[in-house]
Amino acid sequence: xxxxxxxxxxxxxxxxxxxxxxxxxxxxxxxxxxxxxxxxxxxxxxxxxxxxxxxxxxxxxxxxxxxxxxxxxxxxxxxxxxxxxxxxxxxxxxxxxxxxxxxxxxxxxxxxxxxxxxxxxxxxxxxxxxxxxxxxxxxxxxxxxxxxxxxxxxxxxxxxxxxxxxxxxxxxxxxxxxxxxxxxxxxxxxxxxxxxxxxxxxxxxxxxxxxxxxxxxxxxxxxxxxxxx
Numbered sequence: 001x002x003x004x005x006x007x008x009x010x011x012x013x014x015x016x017x018x019x020x021x022x023x024x025x026x027x028x029x030x031x032x033x034x035x036x037x038x039x040x041x042x043x044x045x046x047x048x049x050x051x052x053x054x055x056x057x058x059x060x061x062x063x064x065x066x067x068x069x070x071x072x073x074x075x076x077x078x079x080x081x082x083x084x085x086x087x088x089x090x091x092x093x094x095x096x097x098x099x100x101x102x103x104x105x106x107x108x109x110x111x112x113x114x115x116x117x118x119x120x121x122x123x124x125x126x127x128x129x130x131x132x133x134x135x136x137x138x139x140x141x142x143x144x145x146x147x148x149x150x151x152x153x154x155x156x157x158x159x160x161x162x163x164x165x166x167x168x169x170x171x172x173x174x175x176x177x178x179x180x181x182x183x184x185x186x187x188x189x190x191x192x193x194x195x196x197x198x199x200x201x202x203x204x205x206x207x208x209x210x211x212x213x214x215x216x217x218x219x220x221x222x223x224x225x226x227x228x229x
Contacts, residue, residue: 005050009022161184
């Protein structure tokens with residue numbers, strides 16, 4: 001499969017403090033890469049470097065024609081603003097000059113009946129699904145998801161994870177996500193990139209998500225349970 005992304009010897013520093021050092025990995029088209037690691041390991045920094053929002057050294061090579069949709073961990077917007085779910089999508093459409101059917105976009109994420117609802121009236125899970133709909137405007141080929149289920153209750157997390165999986169299959173999307181949910185990573189990720197100052201590692205979930213390696217990276221026992229379908 002062709003690579004959508006190749007990262008070679010990527011380094012990011014804040015002043016004299018290194019955050020990422022000589023990081024290399026590739027992402028296949030249509031695959032899912034999960035990025036895990038302890039707080040402060042540089043997960044969000046990596047995302048910002050990938051989209052060009054942070055200065056970095058090394059090489060970041062996106063496949064020509066790639067279109068990126070980004071779902072942040074949170075949106076810096078006051079939830080009590082008098083704007084609706086549809087208003088946000090209309091603004092994105094105008095900025096990107098996309099020709100998307102916004103009603104259909106809301107329907108795809110299960111918000112067809114919430115288009116005119118103020119964003120402050122949406123639950124945590126509904127708001128995260130709205131951010132996903134926002135990222136889909138412009139028909140991206142790659143989705144970057146920064147802890148998309150943060151602040152969402154457990155049933156909402158499951159629905160959101162399943163929604164991302166269905167959208168990926170339907171649209172042939174490549175998904176790169178930051179997650180602390182090791183069971184979700186194990187079930188859905190093609191590969192895992194575990195960031196650690198001492199020894200970053202990359203590979204399939206069965207190779208990376210081992211008790212010994214997780215203990216080494218997190219510095220304390222870390223485990224997870226995968227439910228059989």
